[in-house]
Every structure is written in C-alpha cells, then in structure tokens.
Amino acid sequence: MKARFAPHGLGGADPSQTHLVDLRSDTVTRPTLAMRRAMAEAEVGDDVYGEDPTVNRLEQRAAEVFAKEAGLFVPTGTMGNTIAVKLHTQHGQEVICEARSHVFNYELAMMAWFSGCLARPIRTQDGILTWDEILPEVRPMHSHYAPTGLVEIENTHNMAGGSVYSAEALNKICDGAHELGLKVHLDGARVFNAATFLCRTVAEITARCDTVMFCLSKGLGAPVGSLLVGTAKDIARGRLYRKRLGGGMRQVGVLAAAGLIALEEMPARLGQDHEHAQLLAGALSRMEGIQVPHKVQTNIVVFDIGGTGLTTAEFSARLKSRGVLINGIGGTRMRLVTHLDASREDCERALTALAEVAAGAAANASKGSEA
Numbered sequence: 140m141k142a143r144f145a146p147h148g149l150g151g152a153d154p155s156q157t158h159l160v161d162l163r164s165d166t167v168t169r170p171t172l173a174m175r176r177a178m179a180e181a182e183v184g185d186d187v188y189g190e191d192p193t194v195n196r197l198e199q200r201a202a203e204v205f206a207k208e209a210g211l212f213v214p215t216g217t218m219g220n221t222i223a224v225k226l227h228t229q230h231g232q233e234v235i236c237e238a239r240s241h242v243f244n245y246e247l248a249m250m251a252w253f254s255g256c257l258a259r260p261i262r263t264q265d266g267i268l269t270w271d272e273i274l275p276e277v278r279p280m281h282s283h284y285a286p287t288g289l290v291e292i293e294n295t296h297n298m299a300g301g302s303v304y305s306a307e308a309l310n311k312i313c314d315g316a317h318e319l320g321l322k323v324h325l326d327g328a329r330v331f332n333a334a335t336f337l338c339r340t341v342a343e344i345t346a347r348c349d350t351v352m353f354c355l356s357k358g359l360g361a362p363v364g365s366l367l368v369g370t371a372k373d374i375a376r377g378r379l380y381r382k383r384l385g386g387g388m389r390q391v392g393v394l395a396a397a398g399l400i401a402l403e404e405m406p407a408r409l410g411q412d413h414e415h416a417q418l419l420a421g422a423l424s425r426m427e428g429i430q431v432p433h434k435v436q437t438n439i440v441v442f443d444i445g446g447t448g449l450t451t452a453e454f455s456a457r458l459k460s461r462g463v464l465i466n467g468i469g470g471t472r473m474r475l476v477t478h479l480d481a482s483r484e485d486c487e488r489a490l491t492a493l494a495e496v497a498a499g500a501a502a503n504a505s506k507g508s509e510a
C-alpha cells in the first residue's frame with residue numbers, strides 16, 4: 140500500500156506502529172497526504188464575504204454533482220440538517236422522520252430548539268420508510284393538530300445498518316409529499332454509499348429531493364465538513380441561518396480544499412468498504428451467539444451479541460484488548476463501520492478478534508451450563 144500518512148511532524152498516524160483497527164465509525168478517517176497537501180496550498184479569502192475561491196469551487200462542484208442550483212459548505216452534518224429543517228418549516232409544525240433517524244435521535248433536539256418543530260417518528264424494521272407508511276402520518280391543518288411541515292429521509296440509514304432506499308421508492312415519497320405541498324429533505328450523510336450500492340449517480344437517486352445534506356467527513360475521508368444543496372433561493376436563505384448558527388468560517392478554503400478531493404476522488408473507492416463490510420457480516424453471522432439482523436448493503440454492519448451472554452461494554456473491552464474498536468449502540472446491538480483507514484488486512488484482524496471473543500464467551504457459557 141502506498142504511504143497515505145503524512146511524513147513525521149505533519150500529524151497523522153505512524154504506520155510503523157501497530158495500530159488499533161478502529162471500526163467505531165467512518166468519521167475516524169484521517170486526511171490523506173493529497174488532502175494535506177491541497178490544504179497547505181489552498182487559495183483562500185473571507186468566505187463570509189463570499190470571497191474564498193476554494194469554498195466557492197466546492198459549493199459549485201457539489202451543486203453540479205447533485206444537479207441542484209446551489210450548495211452551502213457547513214462545518215457539520217448536524218448544521219446542514221438544522222438549516223434544512225428551518226428552511227422548509229414554520230414553528231409549530233411536525234417533521235415526519237424514521238424512528239431511529241439521526242435528525243430525531245442524535246442532534247440534541249435541534250428541530251425543536253431551532254425550528255420549533257415536533258418530530259413525528261415512524262418505526263420501521265430496516266430504516267426505510269415507504270410513502271404508504273408516511274401518508275397516514277401526514278396531519279392536515281386542524282383545530283387539534285400541529286400540521287406536517289416536512290418529510291425527512293435518511294439514506295443510507297445509519298442505525299438500521301446502512302440500508303438503502305431504491306431510487307423508485309424515494310421518488311414515490313417525493314412525488315407524494317409534493318402533491319400535498321410538503322418538501323422533502325434528505326439526510327444523505329452517506330448518500331455516496333447509497334449511490335455506490337445502487338450503481339447510480341447521487342444526482343439520479345436524489346433528483347426529486349428539495350434539499351440534500353451530505354458529509355465529506357465520513358466515508359469520503361475529509362477531516363471536516365458537509366454540504367447542503369438545493370435551489371439557489373433556499374441556499375441563499377440557508378447562508379443566513381448558517382451565520383446565525385455560528386457557521387460563518389472566514390478563510391475556510393483550507394478545509395474546502397480537502398473537501399474537494401473527498402468529493403471528486405473518494406466516492407469511487409467506497410465499493411471496497413462495502414466488500415469489507417460483507418466479509419465481516421458474513422463471518423459474524425456464522426459466529427456462535429451473534430446475529431446480523433439487517434441485510435448489509437453498504438459500509439455499516441449492525442450485529443446483535445445477545446446470544447453470547449456478554450454486555451456490549453464487555454464485548455467492546457475484550458475486542459479493545461485485541462486491538463479492535465467497536466461500540467455498542469443500545470441493548471445488545473453493536474455497530475461496525477468500514478472506511479478507507481481500515482484495510483482488508485485490518486478487517487481480517489478484526490474478524491480474528493471478533494471470533495476469539497465470541498468463541499471465548501461460548502466456551503464460558505457451556506462451562507457454566509455443565510456446572
């Protein structure tokens with residue numbers, strides 16, 4: 140493998156050290172050497188004045204890649220989702236979303252705090268909503284109801300194991316919502332993983348969504364940043380909300396430079412992460428005491444260790460002592476995420492550790508039952 144890490148003194152990991160295999164998230168990726176070089180050489184200006192050429196280029200390229208009118212560079216996906224909810228809703232409305240969605244569970248109630256909206260979560264098996272499930276939850280203007288303001292969709296769905304909407308199912312949701320005068324925001328933190336799975340472009344699979352947020356900082360490997368894309372009018376208003384939220388970032392072309400490489404070059408390698416996830420999921424589903432409840436389509440594997448008799452904290456600790464980091468996500472479920480800093484070799488090392496921990500627990504359990 141070519142050296143991806145910065146030479147000594149520029150930060151990054153020392154590849155000669157035995158490193159931990161970190162599968163807690165694809166946010167843990169470190170910027171590539173090409174990204175670090177581009178950051179050092181980035182042309183910059185004051186982005187609050189709209190004068191940072193690198194940020195302007197990134198926003199324009201993001202809009203082109205998604206076939207939308209305009210793009211807005213934001214520091215985090217949470218800020219991108221927050222701005223989108225604000226753009227499409229009024230205080231006192233409801234936002235329809237999936238029950239395990241990021242916007243509902245992991246954004247500190249921002250839709251209530253900033254937009255004055257209530258979530259109307261819908262529970263699903265696999266994280267994927269259908270229009271038939273959404274329609275009965277749409278609330279009209281009525282003397283007792285908060286009317287629905289927005290439909291929010293997550294693709295891929297993080298906590299449901301990286302599951303993917305078909306373009307047709309998502310189109311049907313958008314068409315249904317639009318017919319009722321409702322907008323659709325797509326939380327596409329990992330929408331490039333969805334496009335990779337579907338062998339389609341992100342523009343094709345998000346064509347009818349009013350706004351799309353996607354993360355540069357996850358599988359695409361940039362150190363920071365997300366984008367919100369949509370109509371020029373929405374993005375111009377979004378720019379004001381970004382400033383209000385403290386997201387006016389000045390000479391931020393140093394970050395956009397890494398983001399441009401993430402956007403242009405990194406989507407093409409996501410299939411590799413998906414292969415690694417398949418490898419891990421296949422082996423996990425054959426281990427005693429472990430179940431993989433979702434079909435693995437992208438780079439996330441949710442697995443249930445309930446049958447091992449261990450808690451997720453115990454399971455994590457035993458993996459950590461073998462050099463592998465994987466966290467619990469509630470109950471007896473754990474989540475692993477493959478990414479560009481986890482090579483095939485790393486994933487094989489993780490498998491060995493997982494197999495040892497599972498076998499150790501099974502041996503202990505059978506000893507217990509003999510006693």
Ligand SMILES: *Cc1c(COP(=O)(O)O)cnc(C)c1O
Pocket residue numbers: 214215216217218220241242293295296297326328329354356357365
């Ligand atoms: C990571 C993520 C976000 C945004 O997270 P930030 O940490 O705020 O960048 C939003 N939605 C989903 C599904 C995510 O996985």
